[in-house]
Every structure is written in C-alpha cells, then in structure tokens.
Amino acid sequence: MTSERECFVYIVLPGTTEFVTAGRFRLAANRAGDRVGEFVYGRKYLERPDAVELDPIELRLASRPYETARMEGFFGAIRDAMPDYWGRRVIEKHSGRTVLDEFDYLMEGPDDRAGALGFGLGIEPPAPRRTFNRTLDLERLQEAADAIIADAPDLAASAAAQAQELIDPGTSMGGARPKTVVQDNNDLWIAKFGTQHDRWNYPRVEHGLLTLAGLCGLNVADSRVEPVAGRDVLLVRRFDRDVVPTGYRRHRMVSALTLLQTSDDQADRARWSYLQLADELRRISASPEADLRELYARMCFNAAVSNTDDHPRNHAVLARDRTWRLSPAFDLTPMPAVAEDHRDLAMMCGNSGRYANKANLVSGHGRFLLSEEDAIAIFDGIAETVRAQWRAQMHRAGVSERDCEAISRAFLYDGLFNDFAA
Secondary structure: OOOEEEEEEEEEOOOOOOEEEEEEEEEEEOOOOOEEEEEEEOHHHHHOOOOOOOOOOOOOOOOOOEEEOHHHHOOHHHHHOOOOHHHHHHHHHHHOOOOOOHHHHHHHOOOEOOOOEEEEOOOOOOOOOOOOOEHHHHHHHHHHHHHHHHOOHHHHHHHHHHHHHHHOEOOOOOOOOOEEEEEEOOEEEEEEEOOOOOOOOHHHHHHHHHHHHHHOOOOEOOEEEEEEOOEEEEEEEOOOEEEEOOEEEEOEEEEHHHHOOOOOOHHHHHHOEHHHHHHHHHHHEOOHHHHHHHHHHHHHHHHHOOOOOOOHHHOEEEEOOOOEEEOOEOOOOOOOOOOOOOOEOOOEOEOOEOEOOHHHHHHOHHHHOOOHHHHHHHHHHHHHHHHHHHHHHHHHOOOOHHHHHHHHHHOOOHHHHOOOOO
C-alpha cells in the first residue's frame, strides 16, 4: 500500500435519487506501520438542511475529523459498503489479480453497493446506475457464476468477461454465496445462485425459511424462486431501494457489526451479542419497543430453526428517512447438526452465553424491554408455529421430501427445551 490514499464519499440523501458529496476518507500508515483512517464531512455538505449522518455510531454529523485505527482504518459504515467474500472473488477474477489492497476493494466495488454510499476519486459524484440485468438474463448470469466458482484453467481466457457480467451490480450485499442484482417490474432483487456442491436446494430452502419466518410474525424480506435452465435461483427483494420515476431512492444501511463496533475477526467475536445489540437499538431506533420485540422474536426463531449463521453481518438497521429502524430479516438458513443437547447461535443470546435454549433466551428479556411472561409467550408462539408449519411451508416452497429430511434435524432440536440455561 502507498503511504496515503484517499477518496471522496458520496451519499444519496433521503427522498432523492442523485449522489451528493458528503466528505473525504483518507487511509494512511502511522509511525508504527498501523493503518489509520480519517473521515471528515465537507463544509458544504454540513451546511445543507437535508444533510444526514453516515451512521448513528461512529460518524455523527459534526465538523471535526473522525479517526479510527480499528479494522485496518476502515470505519464501520464504509466497511459495510465494501465487497463481501463473493464480491471480492468477482473483483479479483475481473482484475486478473489474486491479492488486492483493502482500499482497492473499496474503489473496485460497484456503484450499486448496499446502502446509500458511493466512493470515487472526483469531488463531483457520478450519476447513479439506472439500468440492471433483468430476470431474463439469469441463465447467462448463472453460467458466469459457475465459471468463477469452477476457476478452471481452460476458463482463464473468458474469466474477465464472465466476471464483468457480475461485477457491475451487487458485489457488497453480504454473504459468501454467489449472487448478483437483477431488475424485475422496476424492483431490484438480489439473485442468489445455488452451486453444484450444495447439500440441498439452497434457493428453495431459504425461500421456505423466509416465508416460515413471516408466518411466525417476523418482518422479512420479500422472496421468490425463479427456475432457470433446470436450476433454481432465489430472488430477494432489496429493501434498501425504492423505485421512483427519476431512478432509485437509496436508503442508508449499516450492519450490526457497525452498531456493536466489532469485526469478523475471531478475537472480536466475544462482542457479538444480541443483548448489546438490543442496547444499541434502544438508543438509536425511532421505535425502540417495536424493534426490540422484533429482534427478540428473530433470535427465538433462529434458535428454533438452528440458524446458527446469525452473525452480526446478517442483522442491519435501515434509514428510509432521517431515522433508523431495524431492517427486515434476511439470510436465514437452517443448519442441521448432530448435537441434540446443545447448539449455539453465533451471537450471545442470554445470560448463559450463546446457548440456543429457551431458558437462556428468556433470561435476557429485560434487555429487550419485555416482561418474562411476554418473552415466554413470544418463544412459545414461534416454537408452536415452527412445529406445525415448517414441513408444509417447505413443500409450498417446492422443497423436495428428500431435502426436507436432510434439514429436518435443524427444527426444534431437543436441547432447545431443556429447563436449564447452561
């Protein structure tokens, strides 16, 4: 990395569809060789009556410079807009390089990254992207994703062109599975592809789990399955975009990693906590009681279906206007396991840690502004719905009986109902 690199940070303000320049981000190495990031809002931006903060934790509206040495100098809101594992793989294939600097990943990411931020070298922001691949292009996009996954030597000549099919839209949408963004009936959808190594039909199972969560009363992202050339693609409607005649309104979005001021590193995982996330939501949400109840119910649902991949990147807050609310649920996956006595969620969920157990889940009820009686009733209602509906809902989603058997151990495992919390 060079001793110093910088870029301008753009944002689409609430109710608009065009980028404006919000400030400047600079990344440099200090005398010890550690990376330090600095962000400063632009004076003209701060003078705007409609100016909004980039995030509610680290980058509140103020004229002073912000600095961080955490996460190699990247602020949480900026990191959230960077490519995920799949996006990085696509960028590497497109560039022909296997190792890029973190700043390169930031700059090589697409215009249509998650949330409302953009990045560039010019003080004047570019026009936002207005056209996207459509659902009729899904077969070609699936082939491009397959080529990148295969990474076969005989594909090298066409790899860059195939990567270009996927790099323009949606390389920062979260998760490691292959995906892109497509347009259908003026809405934008994340298209999530299956792979040949999948143990079951992931697109149909995830769609079934999202609809099951909806039956349990949770606020979930809209989804559907699109059959493409004998395979299935899951489409999840983007909730950080709204179409209007002049383009797409982009809504600010930051992950729970940013709210918790933590990272993906193993050393930071002790700070992954639903309880602490509840504390932050109480502080920043425009409707804390509703959002905390929803977060608690979501935590219970994850335990009931063994969604043990519920890490902080799979939780977010969204600002459709100037205020922040818990986003709809997304990336829900059942994780069947051999253990029947004890399973852990990815985040601390009660006074006895990460144990996915009714007594432990209920133990932290006060952090969610719930009485013990209400917390028990929410858990029991979700467990009852899952027990009565999971298999039927999977069948409605087109999941085969064979795949239902493959995931059956994920639902309501025995240890979930132990009468002790640890």
